[in-house]
Amino acid sequence: MDFEWPAHYPHACPPADACPRDMEVYRAVSTDPPEDDSFVSARVQYPRRPVAENRMCQSCGISVVRTLAHLQRLWNAAPGLQKAFPLAAKGAIRPGQGVCMDTGPGHVTWWIPEGVSVCGQFEVVM
């Protein structure tokens, strides 16, 4: 499947291991209903922030988690995350909407191609 990736992505990003998936995930958001802003990567939101070269590609993707319980554990551990994004939105990643890679226990990084809007398929559940 060919995707058009944003121009700011570094070379070999997304990684070769990342692949299209069809899966349900959760994303912490700040508005109900979720808006496009909630699915923008940190790299786009804060382009001036220094990022290590080996983390640059991951910062071009967005974080989603596989379960609500995992999101709750993240909120419990890092109160800043819950204050910034207090709502849990459930949605689906479809094969035509970019590529994903498991990047930690329960954590998935999702690289969304240029011109693809995904907020409409997410719904706040908590």
Place this chain on the structure above:
Amino acid sequence: MYEDETFELPHVGIVRTKTVYAHYDGPVLFSCESRSGQSLLAVWVDRSETSDSWLFLPVSNERLQQIEEGRVSLRKAFLLGESDSVWNMISDLESGLTAATLLRSADIPSGYLPAEDSLLSDLWQRPFAEQGPAADIGVIADRMMADVVDLRLSGQAGTSPGVPSATVGLMLSGFQRLVNVVSYKGEGLRGKVPKVIMEKSELRVLCSYPGSLAFRLVSSADPVLVGDTDVGRAVKSVVGLVASKSNKEDLSRAFNEVGPRAMANWKSLTKKIGEQLGHFELVLASPSGDIRGASITRDEAWSTFSLLNEWVDQTTESFEVNGNLVGGDTKSASFHFVADDGTEFRGRLGQGLTESSLTLNLQGTAILQAQYDVVAATSEERIEYSLLEWRVRRRVGGDTDN
């Protein structure tokens, strides 16, 4: 925030990220280390329109390990810090530039604290490759439902650091062969170790540990639900062999269990340990929950080797095999025998065997003697067979003679 490899914190100086425990569009919980070696645990605690607020807790490495393992909750870690104070870093959302204030632990706003029951271990597990050997081996064996072996080698004092790479290879291959031949003995068979046994007793290196010559090996056989496995039983016997050191009684008992072939292999390994290592240590964890280990120093290895060298007769064994004698020549004193299972034995004729007693192409029972050895130059196992006796049973494809 704090996504660079190193970054500068007011009052603390330049720090380097050690481990990111939780990531959500960037690190939200991580550890870092200052240039002076001070570890800090950092957590994102608040957000305003223009900045993020973080707590950076100075911690000793021991305390950090307790937190990582979930023995201390995240909340308790910040409330009961070792230095009774914590840095509150305010970072500009756009630039990442940070300002700092020092907070007493008691003055940390309650909204900044992780939840009561929040454990770092619920979010993150130390990767295998970073785990210390032996300490968690039982957990890993249980999780993988496989036999797990930690093998630790150390070089000799007073020599160049490390261990020659060739020695590491010899130790790993020598240990694997020892396990193979003990497994094979368990099968009650002789001769070349069949492929199926080698596959069943294969151990694979799962990881090694930075800062030491320790390897974690795991059985490649299919995981089991409960109880002992073939390779686990074999490694247990090897642990018993190592633990016997040069104690005659213990060693004798261990040999009864593992057999002369394993003894020849262990003798070769003790020589290598004595020549090239300072210490050899072995720990086994089985999925049944059994954990056992043994170690041997260079001097102990030499003593063991000397003792084994005296027990030459213990590296031979005699056994009966049914099959077909397909070749025998008294002039060259050689024979060729094919066992019923297809195993071929070639070697020397024993004393007392005459031309007339070597009727060929007949089914019968051979009494063979195997002399086991490991060639020092190549570290390859050598087995020399002697045909001690040949009893004819019946003609091939014909009637029974006697």
